[in-house]
Amino acid sequence: MGRAPCCSKVGLHRGPWTPREDTLLTKYIEAHGEGHWRSMPKKAGLLRCGKSCRLRWMNYLRPDIKRGNITPDEDDLIVRLHSLLGNRWSLIAGRLPGRTDNEIKNYWNTHLSKKLRSQGTDPSTHKKLSEPVVKENKRRIKNQKTKNNMNKKEMAVKNKNKTGQHVEPLKPKVHLPKPTRVTSFLSLPRNDSFTSSTTSTTTTSSQDLKGGGGAFGVNENDQVLVHPWANGVVFCVSDDQDQVPNSADDHTLENLYEEYLQALLKTDHHHDHQNQLELDSFAESLLI
DNA sequence: AAGCGTAGCAACCGCGTCGGA
DNA sequence: GTCCGACGCGGTTGCTACGCT
Numbered sequence: 556m557g558r559a560p561c562c563s564k565v566g567l568h569r570g571p572w573t574p575r576e577d578t579l580l581t582k583y584i585e586a587h588g589e590g591h592w593r594s595m596p597k598k599a600g601l602l603r604c605g606k607s608c609r610l611r612w613m614n615y616l617r618p619d620i621k622r623g624n625i626t627p628d629e630d631d632l633i634v635r636l637h638s639l640l641g642n643r644w645s646l647i648a649g650r651l652p653g654r655t656d657n658e659i660k661n662y663w664n665t666h667l668s669k670k671l672r673s674q675g676t677d678p679s680t681h682k683k684l685s686e687p688v689v690k691e692n693k694r695r696i697k698n699q700k701t702k703n704n705m706n707k708k709e710m711a712v713k714n715k716n717k718t719g720q721h722v723e724p725l726k727p728k729v730h731l732p733k734p735t736r737v738t739s740f741l742s743l744p745r746n747d748s749f750t751s752s753t754t755s756t757t758t759t760s761s762q763d764l765k766g767g768g769g770a771f772g773v774n775e776n777d778q779v780l781v782h783p784w785a786n787g788v789v790f791c792v793s794d795d796q797d798q799v800p801n802s803a804d805d806h807t808l809e810n811l812y813e814e815y816l817q818a819l820l821k822t823d824h825h826h827d828h829q830n831q832l833e834l835d836s837f838a839e840s841l842l843i
Numbered sequence: 844a845a846g847c848g849t850a851g852c853a854a855c856c857g858c859g860t861c862g863g864a
Numbered sequence: 865g866t867c868c869g870a871c872g873c874g875g876t877t878g879c880t881a882c883g884c885t
Contacts, residue, residue, distance in 0.1 A: 569854085569855080570853095570854075570855090570878085570879090571853070571854075571879090572853090572854090590871090591870090592870075592871070593869075593870060593871085605870080605871090606855085606856090606870095606871085606872095607854075607855080609871075609872085610853090610854065610855080611853090611854085613872095614853075614854085615853080642874065642875085643873090643874085644873075644874065645872075645873060645874085656872095656873075656874085657852085657853075657854085657874095658852085660874075660875085661851070661852050661853085662851095662852095664851095664852095664875095665850065665851055665852080666850095666851090
């Protein structure tokens with residue numbers, strides 16, 4: 556089935572957001588909450604399409620967004636999660652509170668893929684390359700052809716407006732969400748966004764719940780412990796074997812990853828065929 | 844100093860999926 | 865069961881900053 560563009564381009568602003576637009580969007584969402592992106596621009600007095608508003612909010616204006624450099628721990632976790640999940644940026648971002656999928660995707664494309672290549676690892680397969688590739692980036696040549704004639708002063712002004720606000724680099728503080736009890740396996744939320752599942756400041760729409768997953772274990776009351784950062788991986792099969800970290804103080808990112816990996820590959824030493832089936836099943840669970 | 848090439852990242856685009864009518 | 869609006873995701877593009885020659 557054909558699909559119409561998300562919005563009419565006629566009369567709508569495009570390109571970098573102005574501080575005024577940011578303010579309008581922020582105030583509207585603070586007053587009315589997220590969601591209803593399609594109708595939001597009009598109600599908020601913005602000449603933007605809903606998609607653009609959503610993107611701006613999700614990737615830049617959200618109050619819980621963590622700005623600043625990716626830490627080595629985060630860096631390492633991204634690489635490892637990518638080896639498990641592939642280019643599922645939203646899932647990876649869901650494990651890095653305060654980071655957005657766009658940010659992680661950009662970071663991967665600009666830093667990590669090159670870093671892995673320089674280390675002799677294929678960034679897409681995470682397997683060793685026969686020859687390390689140091690240089691890449693073919694597309695830039697094309698971009699040069701599109702460069703305009705704007706002078707330095709104009710460029711500086713435009714770039715300043717691009718972000719609309721000064722952002723202090725913050726030292727990221729990685730923390731884990733607490734488990735959430737739900738009563739049914741079938742009702743497990745699948746939520747990419749850690750924040751939307753662990754805070755009450757924003758409304759969680761049904762669409763929000765479609766996106767992610769949670770680590771869960773079944774207790775004797777047939778309840779489930781959900782960890783939004785673990786996306787469907789079973790961590791606790793009984794109360795006695797509860798390996799779920801309760802706070803960031805208890806576990807480092809390394810431990811988090813190890814548990815994640817162990818749960819994922821817990822049958823690693825069993826039959827390959829069975830193991831593959833379980834991995835396939837896990838992969839499917841990510842897609843549900 | 845000027846031009847060129849690259850890095851970095853915000854924003855856009857198109858498609859897939861979900862859920863209600 | 866079908867249609868369609870809305871949303872979310874991943875890939876890609878556009879633009880500025882900056883380093884190198």
